[in-house]
Amino acid sequence: MSVPRAMAYAAERMRRRLAELPFLPTHAVIALFPGRVSIGPRGGDYSANREVLRRDCGRLREEHPAYRFLESGNAYPLPAVQAARLAGLGVIGVNGLLHTPEYGSSVTIGAVLTDMPLSDGVPLEEEDGYCPQCGECVRQCPTGALTYDGGTRTFEREKCLSHLRQKQGASLERPGYYGCDICQNVCPMNS
Ligand code: SF4
Ligand code: SF4
Numbered sequence: 001m002s003v004p005r006a007m008a009y010a011a012e013r014m015r016r017r018l019a020e021l022p023f024l025p026t027h028a029v030i031a032l033f034p035g036r037v038s039i040g041p042r043g044g045d046y047s048a049n050r051e052v053l054r055r056d057c058g059r060l061r062e063e064h065p066a067y068r069f070l071e072s073g074n075a076y077p078l079p080a081v082q083a084a085r086l087a088g089l090g091v092i093g094v095n096g097l098l099h100t101p102e103y104g105s106s107v108t109i110g111a112v113l114t115d116m117p118l119s120d121g122v123p124l125e126e127e128d129g130y131c132p133q134c135g136e137c138v139r140q141c142p143t144g145a146l147t148y149d150g151g152t153r154t155f156e157r158e159k160c161l162s163h164l165r166q167k168q169g170a171s172l173e174r175p176g177y178y179g180c181d182i183c184q185n186v187c188p189m190n191s
Helices: 003-020 037-042 046-063 081-087 136-140 163-168
Strands: 028-032 069-072 107-114 144-150 154-156
Touching: 028 046, 028 081, 028 163, 037 144, 107 144, 136 144
Parallel strands: none
Antiparallel strands: 028 107, 069 107, 144 154
16 A cells, blocks of 8 residues: 555655745645646646735735745645645545535645644535545546545555656646546546
């Protein structure tokens, strides 16, 4: 089972990146941008999203000069899907992605990291049906990277075409190659 190895890798990467930040954040304000980066021009755009977050940070610094703010895009250490779930913006679906009431999983996550004290979000209930666990993503995954058994979902990163293609150096300039996305395309919550 590869999940614990993937988690250890993510934890180590997060530890290293946190050490590089100019301050130790205590909270994150999560932003959702409609659209998926992996489907190219119709989808999200990391640099445009980052620009929005950068402007927000500038405004927040002016309004709250005692605290620090830093935009967190793709390159920063936040486990974005878990953070958005904890903020109450969606649930984690069987395909391992954030499912939101507004956009399904066709969403890109950004955040502002801060040391300003904020109240915690309230996670949504999985029973609310944002992923009705139809299993279509599992059935259609071409490599068997996803499994769902008795309420337990697993994701084997090493089998995922999207992960493998990114590791091979696919770029956002080559949409269609960048991601596989079948598990999102077949999801009824995205239609
Ligand atoms: S395809 Fe079905 S099981 Fe998979 S994430 Fe979408 S709703 Fe959930
Ligand atoms: S992106 Fe493709 S290979 Fe990866 S889990 Fe989804 S359907 Fe499977």
